[in-house]
Amino acid sequence: MRGAAPDESHRSEPRSSRSPKRLESLPAADVARAVSRRLRAWYRHHGRDLPWRHIRDPYQILVSELMLQQTQVSRVLEFYDSFVERFPTLHDVARARPGQVREAWQGLGYYARATNLHRLARVVTRDGGDARLPADPAALRKLPGIGAYTAGAVASFAYERRAALVDTNVARVLARIFDPARERRTAGDLRALWRIAEAILPRRGDVAWTHNQALIELGATVCTARVRRCEICPASPWCARLAADRAATTREARAGRGRRVRRKGGSPRGFRGIRRST
Numbered sequence: 001m002r003g004a005a006p007d008e009s010h011r012s013e014p015r016s017s018r019s020p021k022r023l024e025s026l027p028a029a030d031v032a033r034a035v036s037r038r039l040r041a042w043y044r045h046h047g048r049d050l051p052w053r054h055i056r057d058p059y060q061i062l063v064s065e066l067m068l069q070q071t072q073v074s075r076v077l078e079f080y081d082s083f084v085e086r087f088p089t090l091h092d093v094a095r096a097r098p099g100q101v102r103e104a105w106q107g108l109g110y111y112a113r114a115t116n117l118h119r120l121a122r123v124v125t126r127d128g129g130d131a132r133l134p135a136d137p138a139a140l141r142k143l144p145g146i147g148a149y150t151a152g153a154v155a156s157f158a159y160e161r162r163a164a165l166v167d168t169n170v171a172r173v174l175a176r177i178f179d180p181a182r183e184r185r186t187a188g189d190l191r192a193l194w195r196i197a198e199a200i201l202p203r204r205g206d207v208a209w210t211h212n213q214a215l216i217e218l219g220a221t222v223c224t225a226r227v228r229r230c231e232i233c234p235a236s237p238w239c240a241r242l243a244a245d246r247a248a249t250t251r252e253a254r255a256g257r258g259r260r261v262r263r264k265g266g267s268p269r270g271f272r273g274i275r276r277s278t
């Protein structure tokens with residue numbers, strides 16, 4: 001992994017309130033494989049070198065994911081190392097007072113995350129044992145402060161389980177590539193995007209790890225909410241949003257040519273006829 005990319009990434013569990021309005025079609029298996037292969041190859045060269053991408057410790061992965069919620073990567077980098085140095089394990093968090101955990105979180109904002117982490121640590125360490133976070137996304141979701149995205153992220157990034165994940169950035173990327181109408185993100189859209197995320201997920205968990213990181217990276221650096229860098233995007237050959245944009249540009253260019261001809265007093269048909277004959 002190399003290079004510093006614009007820091008526009010932050011995790012958030014996508015929200016929606018409306019109900020589904022349409023049926024989706026899932027990507028064909030050969031398309032899913034091709035997109036994933038291209039994304040993973042791109043990520044290996046362009047993914048940012050971030051500390052939580054070098055570890056598999058479930059607790060430290062969870063800390064990184066909680067910190068990244070609603071927070072830019074550059075900001076999290078200022079806090080992550082010092083937090084895990086002060087609280088290297090879930091036991092250390094559980095033994096601390098809630099105020100001490102919040103104090104170490106001071107400056108990152110959204111302090112409910114620190115409170116939830118402390119509550120989670122107390123729950124997981126309550127019965128003694130090795131106090132490891134579960135690897136199963138369904139079991140993870142039962143813990144305080146863990147939603148569907150975070151459960152998938154811990155299962156995939158810590159345990160290399162074959163687990164899908166859809167945060168706001170990934171939802172945007174999947175919608176643009178496979179079904180741009182889903183970018184509205186109603187409740188039905190989100191369910192459809194989760195199904196797409198499952199459908200394109202590689203079979204092996206370690207390969208899915210890279211695939212998931214690549215989707216996150218693409219949404220953070222290439223296909224952001226504000227900017228689409230389609231000219232350098234590895235998904236461009238399959239991207240429905242880009243194809244729609246190109247079709248619209250072509251239609252506008254044809255309409256523009258027609259308007260210019262009419263202003264000159266001719267007709268588009270006559271103009272095209274003259275061009276063909278020269």
Ligand code: SF4
Nearest residue numbers: 223229230233236239
């Ligand atoms: S081709 Fe453009 S719109 Fe499509 S995923 Fe890439 S950056 Fe986003």
